[in-house]
Amino acid sequence: MGAGRGVIYRNRQERMRGSLESIDEYHRNKGWRKPELEEKQQGQILSYVKPLPDGSRLHARVFRGRKYYTIVEHKDSADPERNPLGHLQDIVIPPEAHKYRVRKID
Numbered sequence: 130m131g132a133g134r135g136v137i138y139r140n141r142q143e144r145m146r147g148s149l150e151s152i153d154e155y156h157r158n159k160g161w162r163k164p165e166l167e168e169k170q171q172g173q174i175l176s177y178v179k180p181l182p183d184g185s186r187l188h189a190r191v192f193r194g195r196k197y198y199t200i201v202e203h204k205d206s207a208d209p210e211r212n213p214l215g216h217l218q219d220i221v222i223p224p225e226a227h228k229y230r231v232r233k234i235d
Contacts, residue, residue: 148235149175152191152198161189165210173201180208184215197230 153175161177173190180186186208192199203226207215 147198147231147233149191149198150235152200152231156189161187164188178208178210180211184208184212186210194230194233197232200229200231202227202229 156177161179164178175191177189186205189202203224205219209216
C-alpha cells in the first residue's frame with residue numbers, strides 16, 4: 130500500500146495512514162488522550178482514553194504486528210480516573226472489545 134493510501138477506520142469515510150504518527154493524530158483530533166494513570170501493560174505500544182459524559186470511557190490500545198497495527202477498543206462502564214471502585218467490574222468481567230487493523234506503511 131502506497132504512502133498516499135490508507136484504510137477505512139471504524140467503517141467511517143475518514144482515512145488513516147498506517148503509521149504511528151497518523152494513528153496518534155487521528156485519536157488526538159477525535160478527542161482522545163493518553164491516559165494519566167499507569168495501566169497494566171498488555172504489549173501495546175500506544176494507549177488512548179476518551180472520557181464520556183455518563184462517567185464511562187472509551188479505551189484504545191495499539192499493538193504492532195508484522196504487516197498491520199491492530200487497534201483494540203472497548204468501553205469501560207466506569208472511568209477508573211473518576212471512579213476506581215466502579216471500574217472493578219470491568220476488571221472482573223471485561224467489556225466486549227472491537228479490533229481494527231491498519232496496514233503499516235512505516
